[in-house]
Structures are given as C-alpha cells and as structure tokens.
Amino acid sequence: MKGLTFVDRCRIKVFAGNGGNGASTFRREKYIPKGGPDGGDGGNGGNVILKATTDESSLLHLYYQPLQRAEHGGRGQSKQMYGRTGEDLYVKVPCGVEVRIEDSNEWVGEVINDGDELVVARGGKGGLGNMHFATPTHQTPTECTNGAEGEQKTLILELKSVADVGLVGYPNAGKSTLVGALTPAHPKVAPYPFTTLHPVIGTIEYEDYSKFHIADIPGLISGAHKGVGLGHDFLRHIERTQFLLYVIDMAGIDGRHPADDFKNLKEEIRQYREELLERPYLVVANKMDEAQAETYLKEFVERTGEQPLLISAELGDGLDELKKILKERLTSR
Ligand SMILES: Nc1nc2c(ncn2[C@@H]2O[C@H](COP(=O)(O)OP(=O)(O)OP(=O)(O)O)[C@@H](O)[C@H]2O)c(=O)[nH]1
Ligand SMILES: [Mg+2]
Numbered sequence: 001m002k003g004l005t006f007v008d009r010c011r012i013k014v015f016a017g018n019g020g021n022g023a024s025t026f027r028r029e030k031y032i033p034k035g036g037p038d039g040g041d042g043g044n045g046g047n048v049i050l051k052a053t054t055d056e057s058s059l060l061h062l063y064y065q066p067l068q069r070a071e072h073g074g075r076g077q078s079k080q081m082y083g084r085t086g087e088d089l090y091v092k093v094p095c096g097v098e099v100r101i102e103d104s105n106e107w108v109g110e111v112i113n114d115g116d117e118l119v120v121a122r123g124g125k126g127g128l129g130n131m132h133f134a135t136p137t138h139q140t141p142t143e144c145t146n147g148a149e150g151e152q153k154t155l156i157l158e159l160k161s162v163a164d165v166g167l168v169g170y171p172n173a174g175k176s177t178l179v180g181a182l183t184p185a186h187p188k189v190a191p192y193p194f195t196t197l198h199p200v201i202g203t204i205e206y207e208d209y210s211k212f213h214i215a216d217i218p219g220l221i222s223g224a225h226k227g228v229g230l231g232h233d234f235l236r237h238i239e240r241t242q243f244l245l246y247v248i249d250m251a252g253i254d255g256r257h258p259a260d261d262f263k264n265l266k267e268e269i270r271q272y273r274e275e276l277l278e279r280p281y282l283v284v285a286n287k288m289d290e291a292q293a294e295t296y297l298k299e300f301v302e303r304t305g306e307q308p309l310l311i312s313a314e315l316g317d318g319l320d321e322l323k324k325i326l327k328e329r330l331t332s333r
Contacts, residue, residue, distance in 0.1 A: 005058075005060065005198070006057075006058045006060060006197070006198035006199075007058055007059045007060045007062075007063045008058065008059060008158065008159040008198070008199075008234075008236070008237070009059070009156070009157070009158050009159070010059045010062050010063045010066070010156075010157055011066060011102060011154065011155070011156055011157075012062050012065075012066045012067070012068055012091075012154075012155055012157060013066060013067050013068070013152070013153070013154050013155075014048040014068045014069075014091075014120050014121040014151075014152070014153050014155060015048070015067070015068070015069040015070065015121065015150060015152050016045055016046065016047055016048050016070050016121035016122050016123040016124070016150030016151045016152070017044075017045025017046040017047075017069075017070040017071045017072040017073055017086035017087075017123045017124065017150045018045045018072045018073065018086075018123075018124045018147050018148070018149050018150050019042050019043070019044050019045050019072075019073045019123065019124035019125045019126040019127060019146075019147025019148045019149075019150075020041075020042025020043045020044075020045075020072065020073035020074045020075045020076060020083035020084070020086075020126045020127065020147045021042045021075050021076065021083075021126075021127045021144065021145075021146045021147050022039060022040070022041050022042050022076045022126070022127035022128040022129040022130070022132075022144035022145050022146070022147075023039030023040055023042075023075060023076035023077055023078060023129045023130070023144060024037070024039045024129070024130040024141075024142050024143070024144040025037070025038055025039040025077075025078035025079075025129075025130070026038060026078075026140070027078075027079070036131075036134055036139060036140075037129075037130040037131050037133065037134050037139075037140065037141055037142075038078055038079055038080045038129075038130075038131050039076055039077075039078060039080075039129030039130040039131055039144050040076035040077050040078070040079070040080045040081040040082045040083065040129045040131065041076045041082050041083065041126050041127065041128050041129050041132075042073050042074065042075055042076045042082075042083040042126030042127040042128075042129075042146075042147040043073030043074045043076075043082060043083035043084045043085040043086060043126045044073045044085050044086065044123050044124070044125055044126050044147075045070065045071070045072050045073045045086040045123030045124045045125075045126075045147065045148075045150040046070030046071040046072075046073075046085070046086035046087045046088045046089055046123045046150075047070055047088045047089070047119050047121065047122050047123050048068055048069075048070045048088070048089050048091065048119070048120050048121040049088055049089065049090050049091065049117050049118065049119050049120070050090075050091050050093050050097065050099065050111055050117065050118045050120055050157075051090045051091065051092055051093070051111070051115070051116070051117050052093055052094065052095045052096075052097065052111035052112065052113060052114055052115065052116040052117075053092050053093070053094070053095070053114060053115070054094075054095060054114045055092065056092050056093060056094040057094050057201070058094060058159070058198070059093065059094070059097070059157055059159055061092075062091070062093070062157065068089060068091050069089065070086060070087065070088055070089035070121070070123060070150065071086035071087045071089070072086050072147075072150070073085060073086040073123065073124070073126045073147055074086075076126070076127070076129040076144070080129070080131055082126070083126055085126075086123055086150075088123075090117075093111060093157065093159075094159055094161075095111065095112060095113060095114055095116070095162045096110075096111075096112060096159055096160045096161050096162040096240060097110060097111050097157050097158065097159050097160075098110045098157070098158045098159075098160060099118065099120060099155055099156070099157055099158075100155065100156045100158075101153060101154070101155060101156075102154040102155060102156050103154070108120055108153075108155065112162060113162075120153065120155060121150060121151040121152065121153050122150070122151050123150045123151075124147050124148030124149045124150045124151075125147065125148045126147050127144060127145040127146045127147045127148075128144060128145045129144050130142060130143055130144045158236070159236075159237075160236045160237060160239050160240050161199050161201055161215050161237040161238075161240065162201075162213065162240055163201050163213040163214055163215035163237070163238070163240065163241050164212040164213050164214065164241055164242050164243060164330050165204075165212060165213070165214040165215065165241055165242075165243045165244070165245055165326060165330070166214075166215045166217065166237070166238025166241035166243070166244050166245070167179070167214065167215065167216055167217060167238075167244075167245050167247055168217075168220060168238065168244055168245070168246050168247070168265055168269065169219060169220065169246060169247035169248065169249075169261075169265065170193075170219050170220065170221060170248075170249060170254070170256070170261050170264075170265070171192075171193030171194050171195070171218070171219025171221065171229070172191065172192070172193050172195075172219065172249060172253065172254055173219065173247045173248060173249040173261075173286060174247060174249065174286040174287060174313045174314070175196065175216050175217070175219070175247045176188060176189045176195065176196050176200070176216050177189050177286075177313040177314055178216075178245075178247060178284075178286065178311075178313040178319075179200065179202045179214060179216040180202075180313075181313050181314075181316055181319055182202065182204050182214065182319060182322070182323065183202030183203050183204050183205075183214060184202070184203070184205075185200055185201070185202035185203070185216075187200040187202070187216050193219055193221075193229075193254075194218060194219060194229065194230060196216060196217065196218045196219065197218060197230070198218070198234070199215050199216060199217045199218075199234060199237040200215075200216045201213050201214070201215050201216075202214050202216065204323060204326065206323070206327060210327070212326060212327075212330055214245075215237050215238055215241060217234050217235070217237050217238060218230045218234050220232065220235070220265055220268050220269075221264070221268075222264040222267070222268065224268045224271075225268055225271035225272060232268055232271070232272045235268075235269070235272045235273070235276070238276070239273070239276070241279070242279070242280070242330060242331065243279065243280050243281065243282070243326070243329055243330055244276070244279050244280070244281040244282075245281065245282055245283075245284055246262060246265060246281060246282070246283045246284065247284055247286055247313075248261055248262055248283060248284065248285055248286060248300070248308065249261065249286055249287050250285035250286060250287055250288055250290075250293045250296050250297050250300065250308070250310075251287035251288075251290035251292055251293045251296065252292065252296050253287065253290070257296070257299070258285070258296050258297075258299075258300045259299060259300045259303040259304055262283065262300070262304055262306070263304070280329060282308075282309060282322075282325060282329075283304075283306045283307075283308040283309070284308055284309045284310075284311050284318075284322065285297055285300070285308035285309065285310050285311065286311055286312065286313050287312060287313075287314075288310045288311060288312050288317065288318070289312040289314065289315050289317065297310070309321060309322055309325065
C-alpha cells in the first residue's frame with residue numbers, strides 16, 4: 001500500500017517454537033559394551049513475547065511482517081545431552097497495544113508502559129529421552145517422546161496511544177498548531193482540513209521537570225460516526241487520556257458557528273463511546289486574535305454555558321495559563 005506511514009490496527013500470526021524430540025540412544029564406550037540408555041531430552045520451544053517500547057509509534061512494521069516465529073527447541077542427544085532451548089522471539093510494539101484472538105475476539109492482554117511484556121504464544125515442551133524410561137525390569141528402553149507443538153495464534157493488535165491529554169476538535173481548529181506551541185513536537189499545520197491523518201504524541205514539559213503527554217488527533221466532523229471525513233476510529237487514541245481539550249475555532253473561519261461545532265463534537269464523542277463525555281475537560285477558544293472572535297465568543301457562552309479559556313495558538317496567547325490549568329488538573333505520572 002503506497003504511502004502508508006501509520007497503522008494502529010493489524011493482524012499477525014504468531015508461531016511459538018516446537019519442543020525438540022527426546023533421543024533414544026545407548027551408552028557405547030570401549031570397556032562398557034552394555035551401557036544403559038543415555039538419550040537426552042529435547043529443548044523447549046521459544047515463546048513469542050510482545051514487548052512495549054517507546055522506540056515504536058505505530059504497528060506499521062508488523063503490517064509488513066505479519067508472520068512471527070520463535071525458534072524450535074533442539075533434539076536431545078546421546079550422552080544425556082539436552083537439546084538446545086529455542087530462543088524466545090521478542091516482537092517490539094508501541095506502548096498501549098491491546099491484543100485479542102482474531103476468531104473468538106478473546107482478550108489476551110495489553111502492554112502499556114515501556115518495557116511491559118506479554119507472552120502471546122507459548123513454546124512446546126521438549127520430549128523426554130530414553131534415559132528416563134529405564135526401570136529395574138526394563139533396562140534397555142528405546143522409548144522416547146516427541147516434543148510438543150508450540151502454540152500458533154492469529155491475533156489482532158490494536159494501538160491505543162498512551163497520553164494524558166487528548167485534543168478534540170474540527171479540522172482546521174488549530175489542534176496541531178497548539179501541540180506545536182506547547183511541546184517540542186512539530187505536527188504538520190496547514191490551512192486546509194484533515195492535515196493530521198494520524199495521531200502525534202507531544203510532551204509538555206514544566207520547569208520542575210514534570211511532564212505530560214498530549215495526543216494530537218485528526219479532526220472530527222459531524223457524521224464522523226457514519227464514516228464522514230476520516231470517520232471516528234482514531235478516537236481510540238484519546239480513550240486512555242485523563243483529560244480532554246476541546247479546541248474550538250472561535251473565529252468561525254470555515255463558516256460554521258463555534259457553538260454548533262462544540263455541540264456536534266460532543267455528539268460524535270457520544271456516538272463513539274458515551275463514557276468519554278464524563279471525562280474531565282476544558283474548552284479552549286482558539287484564534288482569539290481574529291477580529292470576529294469576540295462576537296462569536298459571546299454567543300458561544302450564551303448558547304453552551306461554557307466558559308472557555310481564550311487562546312491564540314498561533315501567537316502563543318493564553319498558553320502559559322493553559323499549561324498551568326493542565327498541571328492543576330492532571331495527576332503526574
Ligand atoms: N488566526 C489564527 N489562525 C490559527 C490559529 N491557530 C491555528 N491557526 C491556523 O489554522 C489553520 C489550521 O491549523 P492546524 O493546526 O493545522 O489545525 P488542525 O486542527 O490540526 O487541523 P486538522 O489537522 O486538519 O484537523 C492553519 O492555517 C493555522 O495557521 C490561531 O490562533 N489564530
Ligand atoms: Mg492537525
């Protein structure tokens with residue numbers, strides 16, 4: 001698929017390693033013509049383990065490599081030697097990945113923080129060598145067992161970004177401009193809708209070294225839950241946040257009324273997942289540097305009953321106050 005740069009849902013097939021077979025051998029040495037059974041055990045197969053890392057921000061690499069195999073265990077050897085243990089396969093994923101079995105939708109688990117691990121397929125146990133089967137009445141056993149098969153699963157991975165603050169707003173409201181002004185991240189900004197096509201996580205840092213992560217996501221429009229615009233699936237990236245910022249274009253640059261925008265945004269959130277409406281939030285009135293913004297603001301307050309924080313993301317006005325409010329309302333990690 002040309003131009004694909006971000007994948008937040010993908011299907012992978014994982015194969016844990018098979019256990020190695022046990023050996024059936026007898027000790028044969030010069031002066032010990034009738035040595036006993038000495039076949040060693042097979043090694044265990046390797047596990048497939050997902051590991052969260054901040055080095056990855058998307059599932060793109062797995063989209064292109066949907067088959068992931070861990071190593072098989074080695075066969076047992078004569079002289080009671082065990083087979084080699086198959087190496088575990090670590091599959092790197094971004095922080096915030098949820099895992100389910102494709103067919104049954106059964107929950108497997110999730111990895112949230114950097115370094116979290118989740119075993120998604122267990123390697124098979126190695127088989128037993130014939131040395132285990134000798135008894136006083138059965139001194140030359142030839143039996144040994146085969147290694148067990150490793151687990152094989154088809155999984156659906158879903159990335160839900162890990163951020164403290166989530167931005168919600170119409171396209172062009174200035175969400176990316178705001179993230180660019182609050183953090184060292186530089187999401188693309190442009191005067192046309194749907195500039196942001198996938199989430200970008202920025203980090204707001206304070207002088208006391210505390211920090212918060214903020215998720216810039218694509219714009220939401222009325223009807224998104226029916227697939228209008230970019231749809232609303234990307235809202236999964238604000239599900240894990242503790243706080244929402246509604247970014248409203250208070251200058252009505254694209255010809256809509258800001259109060260309607262706010263109402264429609266809430267409706268789309270409700271359609272996606274109603275609990276998100278319960279999340280603590282703040283409304284920010286952006287583009288207050290534009291002349292018509294004051295008039296819209298008055299009507300906005302009357303119609304919605306909200307008291308937005310006034311900012312201009314472009315000029316940097318009101319951003320210190322915004323950072324202060326976020327710090328007061330968020331619990332630090
Ligand atoms: N006058 C004015 N323009 C602004 C302000 N903030 C952003 N803009 C402009 O609004 C346009 C859209 O800004 P973006 O930051 O790309 O908007 P967005 O909400 O990320 O848009 P999407 O990614 O398409 O959803 C750009 O032309 C910005 O320069 C502001 O405070 N005042
Ligand atoms: Mg944007």
